[in-house]
Amino acid sequence: MRGWIRNMGLVAVMSGIWMGLSAFSPPPKPIKLALQEGGTASWEAAAMHELKLDESNRIKLVIRKVADSKAGQVALQSGEVDVILSDFVWTSLQRNQGADFTFVPHSLTVGGLMAMPDGKVKSVADLKGLTLSAAGGPVDKSYVILQAFYNTKTGGDLTKDVTVTFGAPPLVNEQLTGGMADASLNFWHFNARALVAGAVQIISVQDMLKELGVARTPPLLGWVFSEKFAADKPDVIKNYLDASFQTKQALLTDDALWDKIRPVMNAPDDKLFIALRDGYRAGIVTSYTDADIDAAKQAYALLAKFGGADLTGQKPDLSEGTFWAGYRK
Known part of the structure; x- marks a missing residue:
């Protein structure tokens, strides 16, 4: 019985020490x-x-x-x-x-080039003479990478060969799935929504970079x-x-x-x-x-x-x- 009481006393002391330490632990710092x-x-x-x-x-x-x-x-x-x-x-x-x-x-994920499965675009080279709806603007990184990739594949200038319009990501998806654009260049999570709506990915920005010589994403x-x-x-x-x-x-x-x-x-x-x-x-x-x-x-x-x-x-x-x-x- 005395041993049991001693053990309980030890537990009480340790608990008190733990509570005391917890009380003095530094609060989380805001970021x-x-x-x-x-x-x-x-x-x-x-x-x-x-x-x-x-x-x-x-x-x-x-x-x-x-x-x-x-x-x-x-x-x-x-x-x-x-x-x-x-x-x-x-x-x-x-x-x-x-x-x-x-x-x-x-x-690592940015986006990619999308099209409808029954459309005219099956590869980047097919963009010539067609319409592209792109998220962001003329200096968006994905758009510039697409320009580089298009140039290496066709020798052409995407900004001259393709009719490009820029818009907010939801609008870009609407233009693609609604038939107002032959292809789209959008951020990856909006491309995921386009895939569910029936679109297909022609090529990702990561794969464009790999073909341009940037082996590691x-x-x-x-x-x-x-x-x-x-x-x-x-x-x-x-x-x-x-x-x-x-x-x-x-x-x-x-x-x-x-x-x-x-x-x-x-x-x-x-x-x-x-x-x-x-x-x-x-x-x-x-x-x-x-x-x-x-x-x-x-x-x-x-x-x-x-x-x-x-x-x-x-x-x-x-x-x-x-x-x-x-x-x-």
């Missing part, structure tokens, strides 16, 4: 993110919260919803947020103009933040990046997790849900090495050649420091 309304980055944020990886990595996500990528860039430039999702081309251009923004890979999208923020709060940014990669790994393998975040995906149809899930998984970044930087440099040279100063500025090479040296995976 302010700008995420596009309806964008796929919000899926990762939802999964991270579901798995409590933000808590276990001692961070608290403070999310500001923005209308588009440009609004996110403005929010970062003004200091309203700490981190945005953008591309390494914009990051390099900003560095060339004096900013200290830097980039850590997030996704570069991480076109990534988390962008200032070097000053990373220097001032190194634990916050590194803990966030750890949580991000941990969440990616879970999304890669855990089907049940996808069921839990489905409400934020705008995918009421099962076929669309699976297409979005599988498309997202295909672009998940699982590592961050010097090989990613080399691939980005190759892609950047192509973009500079075909996109010109409007896209990459006056310097044809990726700016030093575009990819953050303070983190590897």
Whole structure:
């Protein structure tokens, strides 16, 4: 009996010590993110919260919803947020103009060229004399890569050979499926919706790059933040990046997790849900090495050649420091 009482007393003491330590454990540190309304980055944020990886990595996500990528860039430039999702081309251009923004890979997936199965477009060469509806604008990265690919396949100039209109992603899909455009160039998650609606993919941007000599798919999208923020709060940014990669790994393998975040995906149809899930998984970044930087440099040279100063500025090479040296995976 006395032994039992001693053991219970020990348990009580240990419990008190644990509660005391818990009371003095540091609170999670906030990190302010700008995420596009309806964008796929919000899926990762939802999964991270579901798995409590933000808590276990001692961070608290403070999310500001923005209308588009440009609004996110403005929010970062003004200091309203700490981190945005953008591309390494914009990051390099900003560095060339004096900013200290830097980039850590997030996704490999961008988009691709789509057409209807009973249409005239079966390959990129078939675009000549036809109509193309493209998301973004004349200096969108996917559009510039398509120009380079078209040129290598036909020797022609896409901007002269093809009637191109630009629009918002939902409108681009409507023009394709409604017969108002012979082909479309859209972001991957809108292409997934087009596939469910009956369209077919002619070629992905990743495969265009491979045929253009960029063997390793570069991480076109990534988390962008200032070097000053990373220097001032190194634990916050590194803990966030750890949580991000941990969440990616879970999304890669855990089907049940996808069921839990489905409400934020705008995918009421099962076929669309699976297409979005599988498309997202295909672009998940699982590592961050010097090989990613080399691939980005190759892609950047192509973009500079075909996109010109409007896209990459006056310097044809990726700016030093575009990819953050303070983190590897």
